[in-house]
Structures are given as C-alpha cells and as structure tokens.
Amino acid sequence: MKRIFLGLFILIGIMACSIDRGDIPTLEVGQDFADSDVRLLVLDTFSVKVSTFKFDSINTSSSDRLLLGQYEDEYFGTVTSSAFFELVAATPEDGSARYNLPEDVSFDSIALILGYDRYFYSDTLQASRIRVHELKEEVIPEENDFYNTSTLEFDSIPIAIHDYFPRPFKEDSVHITLPLEFGQQLFDLILENEINDDDELRDFLKGFSLQPGEADDGAILGFSRDQAETYLRIFYSVKDEFEDEEEVLDLVINPFPANPVAFNRIQNNTSSTFLDSLDDQETELLAEAANDLGYIQSGTGYAVKVEFPSLKEIYQLEGTGTTLSAILTLKPLDNSFDDSMPLRDSLNINVLNQNNIIIQEIRNGDGLVYGRITGEEEEFAEVVYEVPVGIYVDGKLKEIRNEDTSLVLFTQDYNQTVNRALLQAGSHPDFQAELRITYAIYDE
Known part of the structure; x- marks a missing residue:
C-alpha cells in the first residue's frame, strides 16, 4: 500500500488554489464532489522504469x-x-x-x-x-x-x-x-x-x-x-x-x-561505452544495465524513456479519486556538468508508442509542458529536474484499454546542440527517479 504523507478534509476551493493549475489534467468537479469530504493523499512509492534509446535520425537541415x-x-x-x-x-x-x-x-x-x-x-x-x-x-x-x-x-x-x-x-x-x-x-x-x-x-x-x-x-x-x-x-x-x-x-x-x-x-x-548496443530506435538500455543512469544527448539522438509499471495500483485505494498533480523528479549525476558542459534548464516531454516513435506532445492550457531544472541557483540545494506528468498520468489511469505508451525526455534545441544529461535512475545509491502523485479521494 502506498505511503500517505498527508490526509486532510478540505474544501475544494482551497484545494484548487494549492495545486499548480498547469498540471491539473481533468479535474471534474460537480455538486456531488463539492459536497463530499475529500481526502488528499501524496503518494511517492510508484516504480519508475528508466531506459535509454537512440533516435534513428534527427533533422539537422532545419537548424539555425x-x-x-x-x-x-x-x-x-x-x-x-x-x-x-x-x-x-x-x-x-x-x-x-x-x-x-x-x-x-x-x-x-x-x-x-x-x-x-x-x-x-x-x-x-x-x-x-x-x-x-x-x-x-x-x-x-x-x-x-x-x-x-x-x-x-x-x-x-x-x-x-x-x-x-x-x-x-x-x-x-x-x-x-x-x-x-x-x-x-x-x-x-x-x-x-x-x-x-x-x-x-x-x-x-x-x-x-x-x-x-x-x-x-x-x-x-x-x-x-x-x-x-x-x-x-x-x-x-x-x-x-x-x-x-x-x-x-x-x-x-x-x-x-x-x-x-x-x-x-x-x-x-560509442565502441567503448554502454551505448554501443543501441543500434536501432527500438533497442533500449535499462538504467540498471548502464551504471544506473539514463543518457540524453542532443544532436546524436540519445533520449530517456520513462514508464510507470505500478501506476494502476493506485486503484487499490478505497473510494473514488482523481489525480490533481504528478511530478517526476530526476537528478543529474553529480560532477557530470560544469561551465563548459552545462545542463539545459529544461527538458521536452513527449509520448512514445510501442516502437519508440513520438506520437504526441504534452500540452496544457498554457501550451507545451516542459521539465524544469531546480536548485541551480540555490546554495546547498540539490539540482534536479522536476517534470510535470499529471496530464499523461491522468490519461493512463482513465484509458479503457492498456495502451503501450511511455514518456520520452530530451533536451531543447535537440537538432542543433550536443548538450547531454546523465540522469540517476534504477538503483542508483545517491538518488532514484521518483514519481509523486497528489491524489484526491472522495465518496469513500
């Protein structure tokens, strides 16, 4: 059973103000919901599967x-x-x-x-x-x-x-x-x-x-x-x-x-690296088989694929619920970036099909959704990427059939830079990828 960090009975007006509206996918609020007691849960023990694959090609003739x-x-x-x-x-x-x-x-x-x-x-x-x-x-x-x-x-x-x-x-x-x-x-x-x-x-x-x-x-x-x-x-x-x-x-x-x-x-x-096995777009390298890392590099085509195998275990919770937000947190490997090899401040988020082909961008009412880096300007703060995936998670929980889709993360200006990001995942001793979902349960 998921660990519960917070359980409260609150008014829906207060709850809506406390959540980032840009990450609310489909908050269906009716009279019955407003009149109900609402229990707000923050869950963070979902499994996160991270792997690396390589796009077969990237259009560079459109580069500036x-x-x-x-x-x-x-x-x-x-x-x-x-x-x-x-x-x-x-x-x-x-x-x-x-x-x-x-x-x-x-x-x-x-x-x-x-x-x-x-x-x-x-x-x-x-x-x-x-x-x-x-x-x-x-x-x-x-x-x-x-x-x-x-x-x-x-x-x-x-x-x-x-x-x-x-x-x-x-x-x-x-x-x-x-x-x-x-x-x-x-x-x-x-x-x-x-x-x-x-x-x-x-x-x-x-x-x-x-x-x-x-x-x-x-x-x-x-x-x-x-x-x-x-x-x-x-x-x-x-x-x-x-x-x-x-x-x-x-x-x-x-x-x-x-x-x-x-x-x-x-x-x-890549003949002397873990990446040498990635010879086509459908081949994947699990983080556990690559020093517990996910590898992103623009220009050459490496990208990180993310899946949430245990996501639907959320239905084991009693009562009717809805996702208010979902944040995927990924930490870049320490000492893998500096002034000459800087991190990009944001990550693109797209949806893949079973063949690792992009089929959808993720958007909310403000436009495209990006993962953002935090902690760079704060002394002693951990540098991490926070990726809002609530829209995708909400869609996966509501799908009638289990669609074989996943998320892909890659850097901006992917076709005209060579920036990289090494993301800790798998069983990395320092930090593992984490999915944290804020979930509202009503009518228990």
Whole structure:
C-alpha cells in the first residue's frame, strides 16, 4: 500500500488554489464532489522504469547554425560534428545584379568567414582545426531533408586547413584564407560572365564541407548561418586615377531557400561505452544495465524513456479519486556538468508508442509542458529536474484499454546542440527517479 504523507478534509476551493493549475489534467468537479469530504493523499512509492534509446535520425537541415568540432566524452565516446552547405551570391545593397563585377578590376584575395553564434560545448581552451573541403555533389537531399546521419561526397584533400583557439565570446568570427588560385579562377569566371546565376555557380563550386581535425579533443562550436555573419568573401580592387578602391563580393548560405541548403552531420563513436548496443530506435538500455543512469544527448539522438509499471495500483485505494498533480523528479549525476558542459534548464516531454516513435506532445492550457531544472541557483540545494506528468498520468489511469505508451525526455534545441544529461535512475545509491502523485479521494 502506498505511503500517505498527508490526509486532510478540505474544501475544494482551497484545494484548487494549492495545486499548480498547469498540471491539473481533468479535474471534474460537480455538486456531488463539492459536497463530499475529500481526502488528499501524496503518494511517492510508484516504480519508475528508466531506459535509454537512440533516435534513428534527427533533422539537422532545419537548424539555425553550423556545428563544427570534436571532443572526447567518457560517457558518449568521441563526439563529432561536421557541416555541409552550398553558397549563392548575396544581394548587393545597391540592388545591382548579384553576379556582377565592374570593369577594370583585379582580384586580391579570398577568405571564408565563419561568424560565431556564441554556442559551444566542452573545452574551448584546446586548439582546434577546421578542414575546408569542396563538395563533389550538390546539396540535394535524397528525400525532403538532411539528418544528423546524412553526408555528401567531398574532395578528400582539403582546400584549406586552419588551426585556431576558439574564442566564441571574445571574437566575432574565424577568418580562413583560401588559396589564391582558387579565388582567382572563381573571380575570373564571374568577371567574364561565365557565372551569372546560382546554377552556374554550382557547376564550379557545389559547396563546402567543414570537417574538424581527426585528432581534435576540444569543443564543438556553433557558427551562424546568417548571411551577415558567415560568407565566402572575394576581395578585389577597382582601378582609380589616384588610388585603387577595395571592394568585396560575398557568397552566402541562402537565407530563403526553397529546399535544404545546409546541414550538420553529428555522430559519436560509442565502441567503448554502454551505448554501443543501441543500434536501432527500438533497442533500449535499462538504467540498471548502464551504471544506473539514463543518457540524453542532443544532436546524436540519445533520449530517456520513462514508464510507470505500478501506476494502476493506485486503484487499490478505497473510494473514488482523481489525480490533481504528478511530478517526476530526476537528478543529474553529480560532477557530470560544469561551465563548459552545462545542463539545459529544461527538458521536452513527449509520448512514445510501442516502437519508440513520438506520437504526441504534452500540452496544457498554457501550451507545451516542459521539465524544469531546480536548485541551480540555490546554495546547498540539490539540482534536479522536476517534470510535470499529471496530464499523461491522468490519461493512463482513465484509458479503457492498456495502451503501450511511455514518456520520452530530451533536451531543447535537440537538432542543433550536443548538450547531454546523465540522469540517476534504477538503483542508483545517491538518488532514484521518483514519481509523486497528489491524489484526491472522495465518496469513500
């Protein structure tokens, strides 16, 4: 029998004010209920089954950033992100033709400018490498989108290699000088009107792939896709009677594409970790078989699945009842996060079917429901995620047939970050996942 923390006879008006309305799923209050004695119970001995699975793919062509870098993670192995994108000419401010150069000009230099968007994950104090490769095929997806598992063929020999120390908050961008002969050839084709539109540009330059250094162990950085921040810039001089004037022509990632024009390939090598067994979306790894942990990592596709096997034992309580709130509490593993590998402040909550496919978002009257982190700003407080699951619990208790559904938790910005969370579960000696239900019984 469940442990009872609180039993009170109260008025329904007082009770409604004491519960977070955002987590009340279906509080059916009628005259009979209002006239009854109500016993309020707080129950927290339900079993919570936590496991990890991996989504087969995540859409990264809808991401707002280019992700690039590599680092070693003791839980997730070698985490790597590379970027792929095509370029088109930017629209000049004066409204002139996009592929247009004035007469009597000369080529000076060419550079790829990558504007920081201030996102990073892991150690930015380590040196990193960017390898710039020309694509050998156009940026066209096989279906409608590109995913974290997608790739395109590129020249094995990089057109440029740039070693640098990431400074996402101290500098605006990374400047990569490209070979003069490459820039001269591109410049001449535009000058001689052999490149007049985007299709003709693709015939010469299908795009770039940015690859991290093979031995890098630093950070994954975010670079903006905005045309004002990231661009291929051609520097040229216009002849003048007294002093030549320097001008530029920019090629950018199309800001208004009809089809995907950029994506990130985000992968990890898990050969020496518990996660190596997760080879498809329906395979699960129980927390008890993985150091009593649930594993979440955005970008690579790892997510935590939560089930409540003993939930319907609540019907062993005498009387008619209703769920007022249900909170799932999960604690991140101590020392698994810091300033360079921070926790996200919230978790997305969705419903899975028996094949681990998302079938429903969880919403209340205020919109989407999220799990929120607490205790981060409080001295000596435990840092935990509190996940309001009352709507889901209420639905499970009211279902006529036992539906094979569960909850899935993953971080926000799941398709454009690599943030992780290690959640204590199973029989972890420090903290186990807990479901606490506030339950009202009436008409006993």
